[in-house]
Amino acid sequence: MIDPDILRKDPDILRAALSKRGAPDITDDLIAKNQHLRSLKTQWQAAQEERGQLSKTIGAFLQAGDTASAEAAKARVALLKETLDTLKTQQDQAEEDFQNAWQAVPNIPLPEIPEGKDETDNVDQHRWGTPRPDQTPAHELIADTVHWAEYAAVSAVRMSGTRFVMLTGMLARLERALGQFMLDVHTREHGYKEVSPPYLVHAHALFGTGQLPKFEEDQFKTTTGHYLIPTAEVPLTNMVADMIISQGLPLRFTAHTPCFRSEAGSAGRDTAGLIRLHQFHKVELVSITTPEEAAEEHERMTRCAEVILERLELPYRRVLLCTGDMGFTAEKTYDLEVWMPAQQTYREISSCSRFGTFQARRMNARYRREDTGATAFVHTLNGSGLAVGRTLGALLENFFQDSYSPLPLPKVLHPYMGGITELELSPSRD
RNA sequence: GGAUGGGUGGCAGAGUGGUCGAAUGCGCCGGUCUCGAAAACCGGUAUAGCGGCAACGUUAUCGUGGGUUCAAAUCCCACCCCAUCCGCCA
Numbered sequence: 001m002i003d004p005d006i007l008r009k010d011p012d013i014l015r016a017a018l019s020k021r022g023a024p025d026i027t028d029d030l031i032a033k034n035q036h037l038r039s040l041k042t043q044w045q046a047a048q049e050e051r052g053q054l055s056k057t058i059g060a061f062l063q064a065g066d067t068a069s070a071e072a073a074k075a076r077v078a079l080l081k082e083t084l085d086t087l088k089t090q091q092d093q094a095e096e097d098f099q100n101a102w103q104a105v106p107n108i109p110l111p112e113i114p115e116g117k118d119e120t121d122n123v124d125q126h127r128w129g130t131p132r133p134d135q136t137p138a139h140e141l142i143a144d145t146v147h148w149a150e151y152a153a154v155s156a157v158r159m160s161g162t163r164f165v166m167l168t169g170m171l172a173r174l175e176r177a178l179g180q181f182m183l184d185v186h187t188r189e190h191g192y193k194e195v196s197p198p199y200l201v202h203a204h205a206l207f208g209t210g211q212l213p214k215f216e217e218d219q220f221k222t223t224t225g226h227y228l229i230p231t232a233e234v235p236l237t238n239m240v241a242d243m244i245i246s247q248g249l250p251l252r253f254t255a256h257t258p259c260f261r262s263e264a265g266s267a268g269r270d271t272a273g274l275i276r277l278h279q280f281h282k283v284e285l286v287s288i289t290t291p292e293e294a295a296e297e298h299e300r301m302t303r304c305a306e307v308i309l310e311r312l313e314l315p316y317r318r319v320l321l322c323t324g325d326m327g328f329t330a331e332k333t334y335d336l337e338v339w340m341p342a343q344q345t346y347r348e349i350s351s352c353s354r355f356g357t358f359q360a361r362r363m364n365a366r367y368r369r370e371d372t373g374a375t376a377f378v379h380t381l382n383g384s385g386l387a388v389g390r391t392l393g394a395l396l397e398n399f400f401q402d403s404y405s406p407l408p409l410p411k412v413l414h415p416y417m418g419g420i421t422e423l424e425l426s427p428s429r430d
Numbered sequence: 431g432g433a434u435g436g437g438u439g440g441c442a443g444a445g446u447g448g449u450c451g452a453a454u455g456c457g458c459c460g461g462u463c464u465c466g467a468a469a470a471c472c473g474g475u476a477u478a479g480c481g482g483c484a485a486c487g488u489u490a491u492c493g494u495g496g497g498u499u500c501a502a503a504u505c506c507c508a509c510c511c512c513a514u515c516c517g518c519c520a
Contacts, residue, residue, distance in 0.1 A: 041479050045489045052489085055501040059448050062500095074500045081500090202511085244440055246458085368440085373459050373475085375440085 001103055001361050007034050017108040020115050020323040026101070033101055037094040044087040051080050104214060106328045107358040113332060116322025122335070123322065128306070129315025131339040131346075136400045138342040139393035140273035145403065145425040146171055162271070163263060163278045170423050171392070174409070175281065177416035178388050178395075179256045182283040182308050186385055190304045192254035192285060197235030199257060200226035205238045208363030210329035210355075217264040220278075228260035232284035233382045240288050241363035244375055249367060250289035250297055254385065256281065274389040275347065281388035285352075287381040290367065294354055294379040302334045302352040305385040309349070311412045314394050315339040317346055331356045336386070338394040349390045352383030 006014050007030055015027045054077050061070035114123050136142070146169065156166035167175055186192040206212040206227055211219060211234065220228040229235060232255040239253065259282050270276035285304060289297045302318065309316045321333040330353040337346035357377035360366070366375045399407050406422035414421050 038479065041490085045479065049489055052501080055448075058500050070500080077500045204511095246440085368458080375476090 002105060002108060002358060003361070004034060004102060007031050013108065014105070017106075020109055020113070021106055021326075022117060022324050023106065026105075030098075030101055030105070033094070033098040037091070037098045040087060040091040040094050044084070044091050047080060047084050047087055051077055051084060054080070107331045107356060109323050109326060110332045110354075113326065114320065114322045115324075117324040118322075119325045121322040122319040122325055125318040125320055125334065127315070127317040128310060129313070129339070131315045132341050132398065133344075134341065135344055136341040136397045137403075138273060139340075139396040142396040142400055142407070142425070143167075143171055143273075146407075146423055160278075163276065165274060165277060165389075167392075170420070173417065173420075174395075174413075174423070175388055175392050177413050178312075178391050179281055179283060181311075181413060181416050182385055182388070183254065183256050185308060185311070186254045186283065186285060186304060190252075190254075190285075190307075192252040192304075195232075195236060195239070195253050195255045197229075197232060197255050197257065199229050199235075199260075200224075201229055201234055201238070203227065205234055205241070205363075206230075208241050208365075209234050209237050209359055210362065214328065218262050220260045220262055229257065230261045231259050231282060231382075231384075232257040233286060236284060236286035237288075237359060237365075237380050237382065238363060240360075240365040240378060240380075243365060245288070245365075245367040245378065249378070250287050250293060252288075253286045254283060256283045256388075258282075274393040277389060280390075283385050283388065285383045285385045288365070288378050289381065291357075291376075291379055294356070294381065297379075298332065298334075298352065298354045298381055301381055301383045301385075302336070305336055305350045305352060305383050308386055308391075309336065309338060312391065312395065312410045314391070314398055314410075316349070327351075327353065329353075329355050329358050331358065334383075338390070339398065340394060341397045341400075347390070347394075349394065350384040350386045353381065355380045355382075 002014075007027075011027050011031055014030075015025055018025050018027065054073050058070050058073045058077075061067070061073065114121060116122065156164045183194060187194045200222065203212055203225070206219065211230060212227075219230060222228070235257075236253040236255055240251065245251070258279055260279050261277075263276060263278060266276060274280070285301055287297050287301055306316070306318065316336050316338045319335050319337060321330075321335055326333050333351060333353040335348050336350035336352070338349040339345075340347045356379055359380045360377035365378050365380070367378045368375055395410070396407065399409065401407060403425060406424050408422045409417060409420070
């Protein structure tokens, strides 16, 4: 969430931000709710004060043995109590109203974010590699010709339902190789600390990163009340929740985890292949830094993800998301889109965002400034480096030769494949 | 799953009904001392509302919510979370 002070100091900034995002302008409503709350709070505190004073005199009267005065004061407090109860009820209601409204306010886009309605208004930053112009079979069809894949896919659906897949043999190994490769590059070359986090978290952790309460229906919840993490962003960022970091910023964390998403509302979209699943693997990057360093860290993090695509020889482009396509919690986002030859289009494979203090405020993550010694909210960032399943799909399509030739693998993966350099395709599917 | 203990300021940790926003220690900031540092000593060190240009003043906040009471960190109830032991288990 953003700083509520903005309502009193610069409501026009909020107004402009909502307008840029194409959201309804609820600024005046928020200001009214906030004023109402503060006014009630003041009244309640004044009544509290009065009661406190009276109570003290009662104690004094009783000690002095002046029972009559004590009783008189007691009667006055009894009267006050009704006022107090009413005010408290009103204040609680006002607090809830304001908080509910305030938590639903999206982050303020940075000034450089292009205004736009949807993904068609995103702005190309740069492209890398040469997209192959010929249309290949879709990656799920290529996968079918690799070792029992179809059999496995059918099994997965049978036991878990749609949007689940099972990889076997060389495909399973390739997925593992991709995850290991990404993790190794980020930990050895990019300075990220490897983390093996919990996959089940409490609600407040999801609140901290912004998935709750607004996106409850996108999450899987267990019978114990835990939530399955939709991304490692949740546990990695929450590592600094309720903390005051006194040194060592920036903190950089990476983890290779499964991610679970209910994909509510996406019925019928991307139903085939590895693009949109209830469960997928992802290597996540998270940085905790200062306001001064956040911009540079964002560029650095995005480069860390791009390096993976380049080493894997996968053509991609970087786009700057416009206000309409940017997530609720972000103030700036780059998407990396990989070339998918079967569809002859670029598809999202990584998303790298800055959040300013939006998440830090929600999870109370602070640091101590070296210059002033004061505490301030940290800035948080995260990015995918990369989505492993989608990378696997992109790799199959981009490296596909023809139905009768082995599919070569990018050189960097050879060591991770135990020296295997290509995948045998068996169109006959014995 | 069974049993017990516990959630207090940056941290540790006192505090079982009023004068407690809260002892003490540590950490941190400022100062004295010193050529400088350490030590020692002195002072400061949470968040929010309201008032004030400000210094500051004032009120509220001791896991969350409810209750008892003139008065709650302190008593009662519910919930959440944490820890330890036992059982079970990869």
